[in-house]
Amino acid sequence: MNKNIFEEITIVIVLYRESIDLLSECLKSIKGFKVIIIDNAYDKELKNEIEKKFQIYKYILNKKNIGFSSATNQGIKECDTKYILIHAADCVISNKDIGILLTSHQRYKGCFSTSPTFYNESGKLTYTGGSSFESGRTNKPLELDGNVCVDAVITTTILFKKKDMEEIGLLDENFFLYFDDYDLCRTVKRHNKTVIQVYDAKALHSHGAIKVKNFFKKIFIRNFHFTFDELYYFYKVRKHNDILMKLEKKIPNYLIKSLVNFFLFRFDKVVFYISIILGYLKFKKFLKKVN
Numbered sequence: 001m002n003k004n005i006f007e008e009i010t011i012v013i014v015l016y017r018e019s020i021d022l023l024s025e026c027l028k029s030i031k032g033f034k035v036i037i038i039d040n041a042y043d044k045e046l047k048n049e050i051e052k053k054f055q056i057y058k059y060i061l062n063k064k065n066i067g068f069s070s071a072t073n074q075g076i077k078e079c080d081t082k083y084i085l086i087h088a089a090d091c092v093i094s095n096k097d098i099g100i101l102l103t104s105h106q107r108y109k110g111c112f113s114t115s116p117t118f119y120n121e122s123g124k125l126t127y128t129g130g131s132s133f134e135s136g137r138t139n140k141p142l143e144l145d146g147n148v149c150v151d152a153v154i155t156t157t158i159l160f161k162k163k164d165m166e167e168i169g170l171l172d173e174n175f176f177l178y179f180d181d182y183d184l185c186r187t188v189k190r191h192n193k194t195v196i197q198v199y200d201a202k203a204l205h206s207h208g209a210i211k212v213k214n215f216f217k218k219i220f221i222r223n224f225h226f227t228f229d230e231l232y233y234f235y236k237v238r239k240h241n242d243i244l245m246k247l248e249k250k251i252p253n254y255l256i257k258s259l260v261n262f263f264l265f266r267f268d269k270v271v272f273y274i275s276i277i278l279g280y281l282k283f284k285k286f287l288k289k290v291n
Contacts, residue, residue: 003197004265006034007081008082008083008102008167008203008227008250009033009034009082009084009085009102010033010034010035010057010079010080010085011030011033011034011035011036012036012075012076012078012079012084012085013026013036013037013087013088014037014038014039014086014088015040015089016065017213018041018046018090020049022206023050023089024186025092026088026090026098027050027053027054029094029095030087030093030095033077033095033098034058034081035057036057036058036075037050037107038075038218039060039061039062040062040071041106043061044061047059051265052189054177054241055177056267057201057242058151061087062079066195067173067177067202068155068175068176068180069171069175069180070171070285073173076166076170079162082162082163082164083161083162084156084159086158087157088155088205091118091156091203091204092289093116093203097116097179097202098201099199100116100200100201101116101159102114104196104200104201105160105196107198110192110193110194111194111195111196112168112188112191112193113160114158114159114196114197114201115128115154115156115157115159115201116128116157116197116198116201116202116203117131117201117202117203118141118156118203118205119204120204120205121206124244126199126205127139127154127198128156129150129152129195130150131150131151131152131233132151132152132186133179133182134237137152137182142197146199147196147199147200148197148199149196150185150195151195152185153181153185153195154181155180156205165251166279167191168184168187169187170191171183171184172184172236174232175229176225176229177221177225177226178226179229179230180229182233183236185232186237187191188213194255195256208218216267216268216271219275220275221270221273222275223275224275224278224279225277225279226273227247227276227278227279228279228280228283228286231243231280231283232283239240247276247280251280254273254276255277258273258274258277
């Protein structure tokens with residue numbers, strides 16, 4: 001592997017409530033690279049423990065959870081190398097496979113980003129990329145026998161040039177947790193660039209769930225942000241009206257269900273319905289602001 005690769009690539013990892021074991025496993029496989037960590041949970045204890053075990057180029061603690069898109073942009077702005085690898089803590093990739101991503105990126109004219117092909121702990125192929133949501137995206141992984149240009153990839157691990165990302169305007173920070181990857185790839189396509197899933201670059205992805213320990217907070221974070229992010233994504237592709245109308249019809253029923261479940265002490269159901277209602281109201285407020 002070309003030793004210059006360590007001078008060409010910075011790896012950005014965004015955290016929120018990840019365990020030290022998970023993050024350590026991730027960092028062990030990417031030794032030698034500049035690593036920038038953005039922690040949205042302001043976990044000082046984790047920072048101290050990680051910095052005892054690993055050499056981290058920059059470790060930034062955010063006092064509040066600003067979301068994945070904003071934290072990723074924060075990390076990108078801190079980078080001073082030609083290439084950036086956005087990498088999730090629940091993913092393990094070797095230096096060799098990062099090298100393959102770089103070589104593939106340099107090989108294809110007009111390439112914006114390259115992503116590895118993901119497998120789970122059992123060695124089973126898992127989803128990396130495919131069609132966009134508006135084109136009928138499914139969770140079925142692509143059966144590849146070579147590199148392929150796709151409409152979209154998940155941003156678990158993507159390699160790109162910093163200047164290319166800056167030219168398209170970085171990630172849309174209105175997305176908090178969901179749909180940002182599909183929006184990014186849609187923007188890339190509008191700029192006549194391509195997104196490549198690389199067959200020979202392999203990575204282990206555990207597809208981790210939200211790491212929040214509080215059961216009710218986890219329900220709220222997932223459903224509140226998914227509701228808004230989905231509506232906002234389809235607003236950007238001018239297909240949000242049908243989703244919005246269906247949801248509006250359900251809102252009165254959700255209010256009734258939240259009250260019934262409150263008196264039945266089913267507080268998880270209460271949080272579920274209230275989080276969707278609040279996500280809906282946030283989007284309505286957004287629409288009022290832009291119209």
